[in-house]
Amino acid sequence: MKLGIALGSQSVRIMGDLKTVIKKSKATSTDKSVISAITKDIQNKKSYFQDLTFQHIHRSENTHAHGLAKKALVKEENIYLIKEELKRHISNLDEVWQRNPN
Numbered sequence: 001m002k003l004g005i006a007l008g009s010q011s012v013r014i015m016g017d018l019k020t021v022i023k024k025s026k027a028t029s030t031d032k033s034v035i036s037a038i039t040k041d042i043q044n045k046k047s048y049f050q051d052l053t054f055q056h057i058h059r060s061e062n063t064h065a066h067g068l069a070k071k072a073l074v075k076e077e078n079i080y081l082i083k084e085e086l087k088r089h090i091s092n093l094d095e096v097w098q099r100n101p102n
Contacts, residue, residue: 001045011051017059017066025054 004012016022024031024039031039046052059066 001042001048005045005048010049012049013053013055015055015057015062017057017062019056022054022056 001012001014014022014025021035021038021042024033024035025042027039028043030036033039
C-alpha cells in the first residue's frame, strides 16, 4: 500500500498469501487480534485509493514477493523495493507479462 501511495496510484490490488490478513483488511470492523496493528495500518491507508481490492493467493503464486520480504527481514530492513531492486522487479514482471499476455 505504501508503494501505491508513493506512486500516486488510484487503483491498487493487494495480493497476499496470508488469508487472515486479507480477510481482516477487507473488513470494516475493528480488529482486536494479535495482528491488529497491521490491519489498523491497512485500514488507515484505504482512503488514499479510489479502487482498492484485496485478493488471497496461494503462497506458490507469491514466491517472488515472499523472497523479497524474507530478504528484507534477514537484512533487518523495513523498506524494500527501492531503486535498483524495484527496477529489477519491474523488469522481471515485464518479462513475465510478455511471455504470458493473458
